[in-house]
Structure formats: C-alpha cells, structure tokens
Amino acid sequence: MIPMPGRDTPVWTDSELLECVSVLPEAPEVKTFTFRPPSGATFLYKAGQFITLDLPVPGGNVQRTYTISSSPLTNAYICVTVKAQPGSVGTRWMLDNLQPGMRLKAYGPAGLFHLPANPDGKYLFISAGSGVTPMMSMATTLFERGEEPDICFIQCANRPVELIFRKKLEHIASRVNGLQLHFVVNRSDPYEVWTGYRGYFNQLMLGLMCNDYLERDVYCCGPEGFMDTVREILNALGYDMDRYHQESFEAPAETKAELTEFDDVVPQEDAQAQIVFANSQVSAWCSETDTVLAVAKDAGLNIPSGCTFGVCGTCKVKKLSGEVHMVHSGGISDDDVEAGYILACCSNPIGTVEVEI
Structure with a gap:
C-alpha cells in the first residue's frame, strides 16, 4: 500500500x-x-x-x-x-x-480522458449508449464539489429505456441550476409517452440544446461513428477543436502517444474549389467554405430550398462527380447518399464538383 x-x-x-x-x-x-x-x-x-x-x-x-x-x-x-x-x-x-x-x-x-485538475470551466458532455459512463463520473464530481457547475449534458440512446443513469442525472439536476439535461432517442418505447428529442443527433439539435457551445469544453464518448458525426458537426460550426476531447470504446488511451490523430475533412476558406452545373453548362469558382446552394444562387441558378439547415431535404440534387463535405440534420437518407445525392444547402465542394443542375 x-x-x-x-x-x-x-x-x-x-x-x-x-x-x-x-x-x-x-x-x-x-x-x-x-x-x-x-x-x-x-x-x-x-x-x-x-x-x-x-x-x-x-x-x-x-x-x-x-x-x-x-x-x-x-x-x-x-x-x-x-x-x-x-x-x-x-x-x-x-x-x-x-x-x-x-x-x-x-x-x-x-487514461487521459478526464477532467482537468481545476474543473471550473463550462462543459458540454455529449454521449451515446454506454459512452455516458465517463460523463456520469465527471458530472457527479462537479456536483459533489459543492459548487454550482455549468454543464450542458446531452445523452443519446436508441430508446428511452436505454438511457443509462437517467433518474440519477435528473436527481442531480433537481439539486442544482447548472446541470442542463437533454435526451435524444431514435424511437419511443411502446405505451410510454416521450416528449423529448427524437431522431439522430445533429447540428440543429445542438443549437437548440446548447446555444453557447462555442464557449464550452466538449467531452464526447460513444461508438466511433457517433463520435465522427459529433466532430463533423463541430468542425462545420467553427468550433475550436483544441477544446474537444473524446474517449473510445475500442482502445482508451493511456499515454499521449496513443491519442488518436483525427483525419477529419474540414473545408478551408483559403482553398479554391469549382462547381460545374452540368445541365446549365455553367461553372463557378468558389471557396471550400461556400455551399453548393450559395454558389448556385450567385451564378443565377435556382435550386429549390427551404430550411437551409439540412433538415427539410428540399435542395436535394444529384452529384455527378467530385467530393463534397456534407453535414446535414437528417434531411437525406443513407440510400440517397449512397446513390450520389447531396443536400446543396449544407454541402461544401472539395476540389472540382459536378452536379446535375
């Protein structure tokens, strides 16, 4: 000992x-x-x-x-x-x-995924499934310090019954003002009323749940695909990724040498791109941070659109070639993406892209 x-x-x-x-x-x-x-x-x-x-x-x-x-x-x-x-x-x-x-x-x-020595900041915890376990330890620690914490806590699960620690988190939130809880499920439980968020976590939900996310340190844990989505959302929204921390189910890091180096695609404002509108025989130069929808409008072309947040799916167009960086909020299906469709309002061109407009 x-x-x-x-x-x-x-x-x-x-x-x-x-x-x-x-x-x-x-x-x-x-x-x-x-x-x-x-x-x-x-x-x-x-x-x-x-x-x-x-x-x-x-x-x-x-x-x-x-x-x-x-x-x-x-x-x-x-x-x-x-x-x-x-x-x-x-x-x-x-x-x-x-x-x-x-x-x-x-x-x-x-493990290197943990709160700092003096955790006096503002936090955004985002988890899915059993990825909530480190967030529970962190939230309980901040609560037990005896000071008012400042936590936005987002937990995602397939069904309400699978929201681990829900009652315990609700109890803590009932004792302090600084723990704001948000639960997201894909579907409801039979014969149970669910009035919270339903669907897959997306950037529109993030803005509604935590409008000051840019001011917070983000801790994320869940399946690899879920964490990839969270990083894409934060990158697309201009978040300072030096303040982003994530754990992995597969191989928790014990040393700094084992920390994952993310190879995320992030559109750059100073990187030039080109969009070719095939049916209109028009091409336009732009920045990678411009959307296909914005470039089309500047070129005098009309792509029907609605929400401009990647929710409604009105601006779905066929991509003929090239690559785009698309961060949507549920307005397009995986089958459509596989078939080559994109949402023009939330797709950024990477290099030269040709669309069927």
Missing part, C-alpha cells in the same frame, strides 16, 4: 484484489458493479479514467477496460457500468456471473 501524506488510510494499488460488493441493474443488458478493496484502502483517480478487470471467463482469463462511473471524490469504492454488445465475452460473463463477494484482479486506474 502507498500511504498518502497526511492521511492514515492507504491508497489502493493493483497488487490487491477488488471485491464486488453490489450489483445494480441500470437498463436492458446494463449493470453497475461496485468494488471495494478488502483492506479498506481508498482509490485515487481522475473523473473519466478507466480500470482494467481480469475476468475468469471459460477458456481462460481475459482483460477488459471499463470506465469508472463513480466520482473520485467518493473514494471508498469504485463503480463500473457495463453494457453487453453482440459478441461480448468479458462483459457477458460479468452480467451473467459476477456477484457480491467475488474478487477480481484489477489494474489501473489509467
């Missing part, structure tokens, strides 16, 4: 097994497991970090990393909240077999 200066209670190290002391169902195929060291040692970690559990599955032990969902300010125990995915091995074993009284080998805590 490592004694802490000025304290009699030692800090847990991974030389000691952890004992499961409680199991709490959270949502379908989701449970929270609470662990304590038998010695009574306390935990030292940062909100958002993860721990690695050595799980005795049939056929041989496997190691799996799980974000700690509890707050480091309550350091007598740690919680991990796990969700089984198709093909899960370690998580499946935990859900089916792990009970209070059982002891596991564990390693950590570790």
Whole structure:
C-alpha cells in the first residue's frame, strides 16, 4: 500500500484484489458493479479514467477496460457500468456471473480522458449508449464539489429505456441550476409517452440544446461513428477543436502517444474549389467554405430550398462527380447518399464538383 501524506488510510494499488460488493441493474443488458478493496484502502483517480478487470471467463482469463462511473471524490469504492454488445465475452460473463463477494484482479486506474485538475470551466458532455459512463463520473464530481457547475449534458440512446443513469442525472439536476439535461432517442418505447428529442443527433439539435457551445469544453464518448458525426458537426460550426476531447470504446488511451490523430475533412476558406452545373453548362469558382446552394444562387441558378439547415431535404440534387463535405440534420437518407445525392444547402465542394443542375 502507498500511504498518502497526511492521511492514515492507504491508497489502493493493483497488487490487491477488488471485491464486488453490489450489483445494480441500470437498463436492458446494463449493470453497475461496485468494488471495494478488502483492506479498506481508498482509490485515487481522475473523473473519466478507466480500470482494467481480469475476468475468469471459460477458456481462460481475459482483460477488459471499463470506465469508472463513480466520482473520485467518493473514494471508498469504485463503480463500473457495463453494457453487453453482440459478441461480448468479458462483459457477458460479468452480467451473467459476477456477484457480491467475488474478487477480481484489477489494474489501473489509467487514461487521459478526464477532467482537468481545476474543473471550473463550462462543459458540454455529449454521449451515446454506454459512452455516458465517463460523463456520469465527471458530472457527479462537479456536483459533489459543492459548487454550482455549468454543464450542458446531452445523452443519446436508441430508446428511452436505454438511457443509462437517467433518474440519477435528473436527481442531480433537481439539486442544482447548472446541470442542463437533454435526451435524444431514435424511437419511443411502446405505451410510454416521450416528449423529448427524437431522431439522430445533429447540428440543429445542438443549437437548440446548447446555444453557447462555442464557449464550452466538449467531452464526447460513444461508438466511433457517433463520435465522427459529433466532430463533423463541430468542425462545420467553427468550433475550436483544441477544446474537444473524446474517449473510445475500442482502445482508451493511456499515454499521449496513443491519442488518436483525427483525419477529419474540414473545408478551408483559403482553398479554391469549382462547381460545374452540368445541365446549365455553367461553372463557378468558389471557396471550400461556400455551399453548393450559395454558389448556385450567385451564378443565377435556382435550386429549390427551404430550411437551409439540412433538415427539410428540399435542395436535394444529384452529384455527378467530385467530393463534397456534407453535414446535414437528417434531411437525406443513407440510400440517397449512397446513390450520389447531396443536400446543396449544407454541402461544401472539395476540389472540382459536378452536379446535375
């Protein structure tokens, strides 16, 4: 054990097994497991970090990393909240077999995705599915500091019943003014009323939920495709990506060398592009930050349009060649995109682009 200066209670190290002391169902195929060291040692970690559990599955032990969902300010125990995915091995074993009284080998805590040492800023937490677990730890930590936090918390799930920690978050929000909750689901539960946001998270929703997002530090966690979408939205809206932080389900980073380098396409104002309107036999030079719709209007061409936010789909046109950067808000289907269609109002040309206008 490592004694802490000025304290009699030692800090847990991974030389000691952890004992499961409680199991709490959270949502379908989701449970929270609470662990304590038998010695009574306390935990030292940062909100958002993860721990690695050595799980005795049939056929041989496997190691799996799980974000700690509890707050480091309550350091007598740690919680991990796990969700089984198709093909899960370690998580499946935990859900089916792990009970209070059982002891596991564990390693950590570790990870670079966490709150700063002095978390006094304004935060935007965006999560999907079990990606809410580090956000729960962060939000609880900011709440337990005893000061009024400033958090816009956006959680996405397939159905309302799959919104992990919903009741706990609503309880915290009822005790402070600085936690603003927004839930997004793809579809409602049968025979249950849902009055919140419905659909896939998009830039229009972001503006309605958190109109001061440019002033906030963003923390994002969820499936890789979801996080790609969030980055596209923020890039398109001119957000300072140096203030963006994300975790990954696949490989949480333990060192700076392991941090993901994003190869996102971001239209540049000083980069020249060209749009060829094939049916009209007109071409126009422009910047990558111009939209196809704006360039068409400047060239005297009419593309029917409505919302100009990528919602209504009125400005859908066929792209014949070239590449565009399109960040829409649900106004076009995946099948249409696969077939070569774009929404002119939210598509930026990259290089030379030809459209059927």
